[in-house]
Amino acid sequence: MMMPSWKFSHFILIHAELGFAFFKLPRIDGLEALERIQKIDAKLPVVVMTAYGTTETAIEATKYGAFDYVLKPFDIPEMLKVIGQAVAAG
Numbered sequence: 001m002m003m004p005s006w007k008f009s010h011f012i013l014i015h016a017e018l019g020f021a022f023f024k025l026p027r028i029d030g031l032e033a034l035e036r037i038q039k040i041d042a043k044l045p046v047v048v049m050t051a052y053g054t055t056e057t058a059i060e061a062t063k064y065g066a067f068d069y070v071l072k073p074f075d076i077p078e079m080l081k082v083i084g085q086a087v088a089a090g
Helices: 030-040 055-063 076-089
Strands: 005-007 012-014 019-022 046-050 068-071
Touching (some): 019 030, 055 068
């Protein structure tokens, strides 16, 4: 059985259980990436990561359906916890 896959300019989803969107990308921002992922699979948990975080972007990401909003650099044990929670939620 062939797994569904979708390719955009900066990410590929292949039977994904979790998505990551980086807030600052060339040609597409993380919120647009998040919106595109949500159109493909609204149940897929997506974690938005950024080094340029503001309260406004965190609120926007949440409105767009982000599972979580993580500031870089991040603590690896905390990120693993977020990943575990996101996969369990998906």
